[in-house]
Amino acid sequence: MKRRFLYGVATVGIALVLGFATARLSSWASSPVPVSSPAAPAVDPQLPATITLSESKLANLQLQIEEAKSGPLVQAVSATGSVGYDQLHVARIRPVARGRIEALDVNAGDRVVAGQRLAVLDNFDLSAAHSRVLSAEAALSQAQAQLRAASAAYDRATNLIRTDLVTQAEVEARRATVATMEADLRSKQAELQQYREEEARLLPMRPAGASPSSDQPTPGSLGAIVAPFAGVVDSVSVAKGEIIDPATSILTVSDLSTVWVQADVAERDLGAVKVGDAVEVRVRAFPGRVFTGRVTYIPDQIETTTGMAKVRCEIPNLDGVLRVNMFATVTILSSQGGDAVFVPSESLQEVNGQSVVFIPTGDRQFAWRAVHTGLVANGKTQITSGLAAGTPVVGEGSYWLKAALMQSTIPDQG
Numbered sequence: 001m002k003r004r005f006l007y008g009v010a011t012v013g014i015a016l017v018l019g020f021a022t023a024r025l026s027s028w029a030s031s032p033v034p035v036s037s038p039a040a041p042a043v044d045p046q047l048p049a050t051i052t053l054s055e056s057k058l059a060n061l062q063l064q065i066e067e068a069k070s071g072p073l074v075q076a077v078s079a080t081g082s083v084g085y086d087q088l089h090v091a092r093i094r095p096v097a098r099g100r101i102e103a104l105d106v107n108a109g110d111r112v113v114a115g116q117r118l119a120v121l122d123n124f125d126l127s128a129a130h131s132r133v134l135s136a137e138a139a140l141s142q143a144q145a146q147l148r149a150a151s152a153a154y155d156r157a158t159n160l161i162r163t164d165l166v167t168q169a170e171v172e173a174r175r176a177t178v179a180t181m182e183a184d185l186r187s188k189q190a191e192l193q194q195y196r197e198e199e200a201r202l203l204p205m206r207p208a209g210a211s212p213s214s215d216q217p218t219p220g221s222l223g224a225i226v227a228p229f230a231g232v233v234d235s236v237s238v239a240k241g242e243i244i245d246p247a248t249s250i251l252t253v254s255d256l257s258t259v260w261v262q263a264d265v266a267e268r269d270l271g272a273v274k275v276g277d278a279v280e281v282r283v284r285a286f287p288g289r290v291f292t293g294r295v296t297y298i299p300d301q302i303e304t305t306t307g308m309a310k311v312r313c314e315i316p317n318l319d320g321v322l323r324v325n326m327f328a329t330v331t332i333l334s335s336q337g338g339d340a341v342f343v344p345s346e347s348l349q350e351v352n353g354q355s356v357v358f359i360p361t362g363d364r365q366f367a368w369r370a371v372h373t374g375l376v377a378n379g380k381t382q383i384t385s386g387l388a389a390g391t392p393v394v395g396e397g398s399y400w401l402k403a404a405l406m407q408s409t410i411p412d413q414g
Contacts, residue, residue: 047352048408049367051408052365053365064395066344066392067393068342068388068393069342070339072335072339073375074377075334076331077265078331079265080263080327080329081310081327082261082262083261083322083328085256085324086255086259091228091252091254093252097223098124099126100122100242101119101120101239101240102121102222102240103119104239106251107233110232114229117225117226119225119251121224122222130199132199133192143188147178151181153174154177227253231255233251236251237249256324257317257318260296260314260315261279261281263311263330264309265308267307267308272334273332275295277294278292278293279293279331279333280292280330281329281330282329291322297312313332331377333377341382342382345376347381349398351405355370357387357398358401359392366394372384372386
């Protein structure tokens with residue numbers, strides 16, 4: 001009897017469960033399943049479609065009306081980095097020959113112009129170079145005299161052959177002598193030119209405004225070390241009286257009108273960066289100022305210790321405020337091709353987990369519209385769907401409209 005009772009209870013329980021499940025399946029089958037569409041996010045039916053502000057409240061909020069604009073699609077890649085020298089404009093100056101520093105005209109930090117004298121070197125090789133020039137000049141004068149004599153002898157033989165006083169063989173011999181003398185003359189000229197160029201590299205620079213016939217002749221062994229371009233003397237590593245040779249770096253001059261910023265770009269962002277992309281650089285020393293430039297080099301390898309690639313960015317620095325080794329934050333604006341719709345990032349607010357913008361509809365009314373967003377760059381956010389270019393939107397002050405929208409859902413307790 002007890003067994004029958006338990007069997008009946010179990011049967012009733014199974015029937016109830018099956019009936020409940022059948023009812024739920026029937027309900028799900030009869031109700032449409034919402035399908036998410038990228039064109040427009042779902043709208044909360046509990047929120048009013050528009051907000052109406054009083055004239056006084058509208059005046060106090062001082063809302064800024066912006067416009068959704070179409071523009072090139074750009075991805076912003078953020079990185080950190082440091083300011084460094086433009087290595088194409090850094091000169092580590094060495095002497096051209098062994099000698100003694102007789103004068104030092106600059107100190108570290110001095111600004112110099114191209115051709116300015118930096119130091120005077122008592123060049124141990126300059127006297128020898130001058131002697132070689134004098135010897136080559138004497139050899140050239142002798143070769144010219146020999147050529148003149150050979151040419152005159154050839155001319156006489158040419159005249160005498162008509163009277164049969166010399167043979168044709170004698171004329172040909174004298175012609176060959178002239179050709180030999182001409183070749184020797186050209187060799188002596190080339191040798192003299194070489195020695196003069198060697199001497200010129202060792203000669204001192206004539207002071208500005210001095211004429212070749214200056215009353216103050218320069219000692220023959222003194223040579224000037226000059227700045228190769230305009231810039232700043234970064235370091236001086238010699239002293240007056242010190243003996244140096246061509247292996248010694250004595251001064252460093254750098255042109256800081258352009259600097260290189262090495263940006264540490266993460267591996268995951270490297271695919272979006274291209275040579276030629278625009279760059280924005282910010283440093284702590286000048287808050288609010290943006291230095292612009294471009295990407296000039298992307299390395300072929302990633303640093304194993306950091307997983308970063310040091311991307312070189314070239315930044316103009318005409319006023320010289322960017323200093324070497326400054327810490328920098330870098331934003332690389334990489335074009336992704338094609339156009340997109342953008343709104344100011346401050347126009348976007350989050351309502352119930354979705355991004356919305358507020359659109360003025362007239363007579364102190366504002367409608368809110370759900371949108372899908374994409375890339376963010378330079379204070380602008382891409383709108384992938386939900387808003388057309390040219391639509392007016394509320395920029396600064398949109399937060400207060402969100403607050404008013406959410407407040408409208410609170411029941412009035414009065």
